[in-house]
Amino acid sequence: MPGFLAKLDRFTIGLIVSVGAGILVPCSGVWDTVFSRLSDAAIVLLFFLYGAKLSRRSVWEGLMHWRLQGLVAASTFVIFPLLGIFSMPLWNSVLGPDLCMGMLYVCMLPSTVQSSIAFTSMAGGNVAAAICSASVSSLLGVFLTPLLVGLVWSRGGEGGVDFSTFLNICYIILVPFVAGQFAQRWIGKWVVTHRNLTSWTDHSTIWLVIYTAFSHAMINGVWKNLPWLSLVEVLAFCGLLLAAALWLTAFLSRRLRFSREDRIAIIFCGSKKSLATGIPMMNVIFAGAPIGLLVIPIMVFHQLQLMVCSFLARKWAKDVGKGEQL
Known part of the structure; x- marks a missing residue:
């Protein structure tokens, strides 16, 4: 086991520990409130730092x-989202409503930031x-993800996402991001030069939310009826x-005659989903509901996309200069 852990990165080890802690030592009572408040505070700090480090010039050049x-x-x-909607009957019949909802939620999320850029x-x-x-994509996701979730769930007979959800997302995600953009002139360089700060904030926020979600699932008895086969089925889907x-x-970028460099960016940015944005946003969109099973598909998809895209x-990278097609 130690040899296995040695091969894993810090973030993956943290995920394993968070899941294990949520299952073995779930928080309840006053501690449940404490960890929920800590999760919200960590999300606010995370998106403030995102705003402080994101270059306006890069955004403008890319928008062109x-x-x-x-x-x-x-x-x-x-x-x-269309892939998710068309697959929904199959997912629901095989996985059940909760894991199906988690798979659909993956389809509604924005793209990743760090790994998409790194792989490109x-x-x-x-x-x-x-x-x-x-x-x-991350900025659009603040508005489009809850909108898409609301449309799909309202069609499926669920309550959907009301206006208060958008306000909560604005307060917890968008407002801190905008505040970070305004503060960029004073702290932007410091945040960029202290990348470990944003990295640890990014990772610890997800660990904290994962621990809280799995704690809620344990206390509410969500895991008692979840067979191991369901995890294999989620991995396959x-x-x-x-x-x-x-x-x-890859097909669309080639048919539209993009350059090789552009096709690489399109494939990596257009095929990936953000765990860093998705789990904090899930905490807001599904506030008050047990989200233990909902996080499983995004965690599985996240690890899978990292391995495949890597x-x-x-x-x-080996094909650069050989003139080979993607």
């Missing part, structure tokens, strides 16, 4: 490449466009979803 941005946004907020850079893609695509997204972004980035 409107065809690329449009395709990434369409993949993230149109193609992915590693593979020799258009880094400036990736920075803008991933950043704009996440793999199929990721494969479909990778193929579609392999692709290394492969495409």
Whole structure:
């Protein structure tokens, strides 16, 4: 076991510990309130730091490449949701309503930021466009993710997402981000030079929310009726979803005659989903509801996309200068 852990990165180890702690030592009573408040505070700090470090110049330059941005946004907020909606009957019959809801939620999320940029850079893609695509996707997700969730759940007979949810998201996510943008002139350079601060804040926020979610699931008895086969089925469906997204972004970017560098950015930004944004936002959208099972698909999809995209980035990096097609 120690040898296995040694091969894992800090973030993955933290996820395992958070899940284990939530199952073995769940918080209840006053501690449940304490950890919920801590989660909200950590989310506010996280998006404030995002705002403080995000370069306005990079966003503006990337926005000028409107065809690329449009395709990434369409993949993230149109193609992915459609894949989820068409797959919903199958997911519901195999996984049940809670895990099906979690799979659908994955489809509604914005793209990742850090890993999309890192993989694009590693593979020799258009880094400036990736920075803008991933950043704009995160901003659009603040509005589009709850809107898409509300539309799908209202059609499915659920309560949907009301206006108070948008206000909560604005208070906890958008307002801190805008405040960070305003504070950028004073603390922007300091935040950029202290990348470990944002990295630890990013990771610890997710660990904290994961621990709280799994604690709620244990206290409410969610795990008693979850068979191991369901986890295997979630992994299989996440793999199929990721494969479909990778193929579609590669196919469309090639048919629209983008350059190799642009295609790399489109594939990585348009096929990935953000755990860092998704779990904090889930805490707000599904406030008051047990979300223990809802986090499983996004956790599985996150790890799967990192492994697959890491392999692709290394492969495409070797192809640079050989003139080989993606």
